[in-house]
Amino acid sequence: MNIREVAKKAGVSTATVSRVVNGTVPVSAQIERQVRSAIKSLGYYPNTHARTLGSGRSHMYGLIISDIANPFFPDIAKCFERIAVEHGQELLIANTDYQPKRMQVCVRRMLERKVDGVAIMTSEMDPKLVQLLNRRGVPIVFLDTGRVGPNISNIFIDYVSGIEQAIEHLVSLGHTKIAFVSGPRTLSSAKIRSNAFTLSLKKKGLRYSADYMQTGNHRIDGGQVAMARLLKLRIPPTAVMASNDLTAIGMMRAIHAAGLRVPEDISVMGFDDIEISNFLQPPLSTIRVPRVEIAVSAFTALYAASHKHVNNGTEYRISTELVIRQTTGLVKG
Amino acid sequence: MNIREVAKKAGVSTATVSRVVNGTVPVSAQIERQVRSAIKSLGYYPNTHARTLGSGRSHMYGLIISDIANPFFPDIAKCFERIAVEHGQELLIANTDYQPKRMQVCVRRMLERKVDGVAIMTSEMDPKLVQLLNRRGVPIVFLDTGRVGPNISNIFIDYVSGIEQAIEHLVSLGHTKIAFVSGPRTLSSAKIRSNAFTLSLKKKGLRYSADYMQTGNHRIDGGQVAMARLLKLRIPPTAVMASNDLTAIGMMRAIHAAGLRVPEDISVMGFDDIEISNFLQPPLSTIRVPRVEIAVSAFTALYAASHKHVNNGTEYRISTELVIRQTTGLVKG
DNA sequence: CCTTTGAATGCAATCGGTTACAGAACTACC
DNA sequence: GGTAGTTCTGTAACCGATTGCATTCAAAGG
Known part of the structure; x- marks a missing residue:
């Protein structure tokens, strides 16, 4: 089930099918109907890899965290993913397991998968790895490192x-x-x-x-x-x-x-x-x-960089807040 | 930085580079050295999407869960991922957020990304979706549904x-x-x-x-x-x-x-x-x-199906165990 | 010394899309 | 009616790998 079969069935070229699927260029109503019906009847769905290869955009953002089992991160991941999906992007999660050297593997994965941007929410980055991503034009957003520069944003938590x-x-x-x-x-x-x-x-x-x-x-x-x-x-x-x-x-x-x-x-x-x-x-x-704000900022940063060609990084400031419950009390005696 | 540049630099064909990278076919020691040094000096890493397109294998397994924020799942995901990476595979996580209708989106993502197998650890699957995956030859392993069949395994928890x-x-x-x-x-x-x-x-x-x-x-x-x-x-x-x-x-x-x-x-x-x-x-x-056992079984099932061409599904049985701590005591009065 | 065999390598088609460019068809205007 | 402009559609060259098949070359065997 590939685009050629759809094109044949609808009696158009593959280019036209592609345009209907992506809505990049207007297509006449009549042809659009034919194509959509062909897609439906064949159960066609595009191959992401071919799409990425052809267009250079993977529609995926990477998220590097230290430990998915630390409840702090799934909350962020969940929120980030929801926003991403709403914007036609997806999320690839990588764990370093608190081991700085696993960072290299994670970055490599991101490069191999050609992500459209990376949110890095873990330990000290090796500057070499940052450079590697940066030179390949991959937008980055850090949590808490303070670094900001071309294609590098930062979420500063006060x-x-x-x-x-x-x-x-x-x-x-x-x-x-x-x-x-x-x-x-x-x-x-x-x-x-x-x-x-x-x-x-x-x-x-x-x-x-x-x-x-x-x-x-x-x-x-x-x-x-x-x-x-x-x-x-x-x-x-x-x-x-x-x-x-x-x-x-x-x-x-x-x-x-x-x-x-x-x-x-x-x-x-x-x-x-x-x-x-x-x-x-x-x-x-x-x-x-505030994890929701972190997720939103991270997404915003990457989206601006990858879709709106904003190349100068932004600093997002997020403040923390005291929550008094019941584990703090008057000093003894 | 693509395979052609590496080939040119090493003075060989792209086919040879590919063979060195993948180790699929023996290559003479001399040429292998040339290729490796070219790879290193250029900082080459293969493009996963091109690779998938050419070979038909994505080296990714999908994991569909209902809620990444429920600590039960990150533990499984973490363990699964570790084993997967050890075997040259990666993990793509999708959330349904407890909404059965989001299942369709998740399955679609898996198909689009051409995963080599899917572990489904969430609510009632629409049989239509199972069929969709199955017809496309995607191995499946379920948690707790009881279904077993060609290319469909199940982890039964007692x-x-x-x-x-x-x-x-x-x-x-x-x-x-x-x-x-x-x-x-x-x-x-x-x-x-x-x-x-x-x-x-x-x-x-x-x-x-x-x-x-x-x-x-x-x-x-x-x-x-x-x-x-x-x-x-x-x-x-x-x-x-x-x-x-x-x-x-x-x-x-x-x-x-x-x-x-x-x-x-x-x-x-x-x-x-x-x-x-x-x-x-x-x-x-x-x-x-036992979440580790679940993760191991799930991986084993998918790996057997996708790498060893085991087409008949397996039933994995896992037993549960009482853990007495301090929230249970003698009845009052 | 020539043939056979086998291993190593290259050639080129292929995977399934995207997209620059060219061309067609249609409208609008002089 | 001819020309220009606009809008839609098709052609075909890519994207970056894999891999079946052909080829080369060297060692082994007769």
Whole structure:
């Protein structure tokens, strides 16, 4: 079932069929009817690969993320995909599994598949790989790297505002000993979050202690381990912030395992506001990172670059917001 | 940067380059070296679309699921993808968003992209669509539909064993008033689970009441609403089973909202055993559906069909298992 | 030394579309 | 009626690979 058969059946040339299918050039009503009926009766659908080969446009955007099992990302992917499909584009997802070296494979896949643009929402990019994409003319949108340039956009997330609100909130509850469990060192957004934390801490005039800065892995188990370490300190913190909600969940687990209660003994603050956080017992206080806005911005950036020939990158600014639920309470005693 | 340039640079024909890249036919060591060095110096990578067009194989499998935001699926997708990449295949994910009519779009995408096989892990398939795929020779593997045939495999999950264990467990704790909150009616696996529940109930000689069968949507909010309804009954159940863990989470929320406690007042049993369930407070008792095995079976089925020309479908049997945590306890009073 | 055999390589058709360009048909206007 | 302009349609050259078949060349066998 190819375009030639349709053309034969409708008594026209393949060019005309192509034009009817794509609506690129006006076709007389009579012929259009013939072609559509031929398409219907043969059950014809175009071969994407042939189409891409001929036109140079794949109608696919790539999305590179670190872990599809982290609920933060599926939400973005889902939203992005919905918008993309509405605009006649599709989505190809690639995972790096938190391993920077898998990035190369992902980028290669994107190039091989000739995507019309790539959204990169994962760890430090090797500049070489960025260059590779850029030189091939593939529009890029980053999450959180700050880089903007020709064909490179960026979604800047203002972590500082959310974190400052969070610290203010904790301070107002009487906390002064506040710890932080960060994400993997390789992840740029994790680094930004932890830097924003120390900065805000100093701004509030609070003591900063290296013991209070632990490293997690953005997964539940990492939070659990890190919290266990914090609890063993001579002077444990009275409040703990996590670099993402999964980490916070692990931390709560460790706190319970130690026979302590949240928030009576220790306050916990998450980061991201994934869906589940509102349904934990107690519901998690956290800093919301708006995922719909991220998805929309990412799509907008790529669409502008690939369809409207906008070649200068844009910076999208998105702010975070404190969500107070029930894991933060008055300092003990 | 196409194959012709590589051929020119290496002083050979494009056919030879193709053979070096694919390793389909032996090439002399000398020439192979020339070609490889040309590839490297030009930074050549093949165009997937041209390759697919020429060979008829896309090296992609499709995965159709109902909701990427349900943690059950990303786990499967992740595992499937890892195995696929190890075997030189890739993964194209499509969501139906629980809407049966979106299935058509998904199938169409799969056909257009010429996938080498499709794993369908979502609601009732329109037989017409199955036929469409089948006639085009696309191998299919279903989750939970029971259908097996030429080029159609199935992964059968033995829900009954897990559910029976669960009911036995609840009965041993003294429960007799056990309710069930099912998934969306359109989802075949949801129906199977709820049927297995009523069956097991009868087998244990327990009274079955229509009031105790509620419908959810496999998301948290649905569980919450359904549980609220159950709590308003004249004689509320003392134990509740959910068709999946997200539903159970919503149910626990409703129970807490009503000022009751789990498991002291009501026991809750989930279904799936998603990662988060072990980290809830209290950790959720549930029925584990082994996702790694599902992913492995699905891949195995498609790989056998597409690479080893195994045309008769296989039935893979996977059993479920009771996981007792802390949301199930002795009946009250 | 010539033929046979087999392995390595090249030639060119092919996959299924897109699209620049040419040409046809039709209208409009002088 | 002739010319210009517009609108639709067809022809055929691509896009970048794969692969059946023909060819070349060297080693083996007679």
